Amino acid sequence: xxxxxxxxxxRRRNRERLLVAAVEVVARDGAGASLEExxxxxxxxxxxxxxxxxxxxxxxxAVFADGVDLLCLRATELARSEPAAGLWVWxxxxxxxxxxxxxxSDTLLAEFPDDDxxxxxxxxxxxxxxLAAAALAAGTLDRAAGTADLLTLAGAIxxxxxxxxxxxxxxxxxxxxxxxxxxxxxxASGPRSAPAATGAKVGRGV
Amino acid sequence: xxxxxxxxxxRRRNRERLLVAAVEVVARDGAGASLEExxxxxxxxxxxxxxxxxxxxxxxxAVFADGVDLLCLRATELARSEPAAGLWVWxxxxxxxxxxxxxxSDTLLAEFPDDDxxxxxxxxxxxxxxLAAAALAAGTLDRAAGTADLLTLAGAIxxxxxxxxxxxxxxxxxxxxxxxxxxxxxxASGPRSAPAATGAKVGRGV
DNA sequence: GAGCAAACGGAGGGGGCCCCCGTTTCGCCG
DNA sequence: CGGCGAAACGGGGGCCCCCTCCGTTTGCTC
Numbered sequence: 322x323x324x325x326x327x328x329x330x331x332r333r334r335n336r337e338r339l340l341v342a343a344v345e346v347v348a349r350d351g352a353g354a355s356l357e358e359x360x361x362x363x364x365x366x367x368x369x370x371x372x373x374x375x376x377x378x379x380x381x382x383a384v385f386a387d388g389v390d391l392l393c394l395r396a397t398e399l400a401r402s403e404p405a406a407g408l409w410v411w412x413x414x415x416x417x418x419x420x421x422x423x424x425x426s427d428t429l430l431a432e433f434p435d436d437d438x439x440x441x442x443x444x445x446x447x448x449x450x451x452l453a454a455a456a457l458a459a460g461t462l463d464r465a466a467g468t469a470d471l472l473t474l475a476g477a478i479x480x481x482x483x484x485x486x487x488x489x490x491x492x493x494x495x496x497x498x499x500x501x502x503x504x505x506x507x508x509a510s511g512p513r514s515a516p517a518a519t520g521a522k523v524g525r526g527v
Numbered sequence: 528x529x530x531x532x533x534x535x536x537x538r539r540r541n542r543e544r545l546l547v548a549a550v551e552v553v554a555r556d557g558a559g560a561s562l563e564e565x566x567x568x569x570x571x572x573x574x575x576x577x578x579x580x581x582x583x584x585x586x587x588x589a590v591f592a593d594g595v596d597l598l599c600l601r602a603t604e605l606a607r608s609e610p611a612a613g614l615w616v617w618x619x620x621x622x623x624x625x626x627x628x629x630x631x632s633d634t635l636l637a638e639f640p641d642d643d644x645x646x647x648x649x650x651x652x653x654x655x656x657x658l659a660a661a662a663l664a665a666g667t668l669d670r671a672a673g674t675a676d677l678l679t680l681a682g683a684i685x686x687x688x689x690x691x692x693x694x695x696x697x698x699x700x701x702x703x704x705x706x707x708x709x710x711x712x713x714x715a716s717g718p719r720s721a722p723a724a725t726g727a728k729v730g731r732g733v
Numbered sequence: 734g735a736g737c738a739a740a741c742g743g744a745g746g747g748g749g750c751c752c753c754c755g756t757t758t759c760g761c762c763g
Numbered sequence: 764c765g766g767c768g769a770a771a772c773g774g775g776g777g778c779c780c781c782c783t784c785c786g787t788t789t790g791c792t793c
Contacts, residue, residue: 536790536791537789561779562781563779563781573780573782574783
């Protein structure tokens, strides 16, 4: 992906050590892991960590880069080999990956700004779009569901079932089939305001 | 709910101030809000905050107590007045509430230990169970969906669409109807392990 | 109004984040 | 092979946060 050839040897070595340490600590503590601990475990000063990764987010993206690469690769693969069912196979894999991988959901769920073309959320979105288009063409996806919806839902499910990929998959299947038997469309009532939904001030009447 | 009559006046006053401050700061900063800032804004020492609320979690539960009360009340009300559709009305309100209320999803999504009978996640679950049962009896809920599933899904959706209740509701409706047109059940493939789903070690091959 | 238990708050230890700046190391070139 | 300049390093400091200890203040009761 990124070129690391012109770098000094110590720089590359430290970057590698930091990533190894980060993978371990983030796997244990999630996205909020202590950067100091990562630096300590890597045997470098914390300033070195910040030189290599300008922000927590940058570090996390580096930590999950390989996983996201695989995910994207897999998506294009499935779009070719199984146009109709590929989306669902891939979503299964996606929620399982998220549920198994502490800290990844934040970077995957983040909104992508226009200027950042390499952020994970965008990359995954762009990889998923053809899959969704194929499913739509094959009639296996509801027309009302956009790619972003699918990813938000999958990300939400994966994040909510942290550590339990089977639960994640079960919930995803539930959402695929629909929570209610589709005999009669009874949710056409539209947004009705209700006592508990009148805004952000419900916690306590300030 | 809880008795506060035998308390000293200053204690009750400080508790009230803390709660007011906490509502504001948590609304702005979410569940990770600075406890020091809350204490400062309330005009009390941080030790006082810790005496009143033994943990961040306890404080958050107090902050959202009223909202959760309303939610539970509304659930029992709907279970009586609209047995068939009540669940869906309530879930709409639930996701909108979560989406509008920064920081609430953690306490609502938390697993409840057996010994804590008053934690929000349990209370909401217990309030939702009759609604789900009624919907099941009326045939408007898939038999495979348990109450916990519904709440996890709603919590996940609300948390993922922070600040945008309309998006939350849209996603919920998508999940209700099902993501794929239910013409043919094509998701019977079961859990298939895939490159990206082989566990937590995908980030980087350590 | 005096006494006592209850409640308070400042301060300090431990930790984390981030940056500055003096020091070390690498790798090139003569 | 050895010196030199730039690149990279890391300790330490400033700032914030969490949480607890303990001397001080406050409210309630008699």
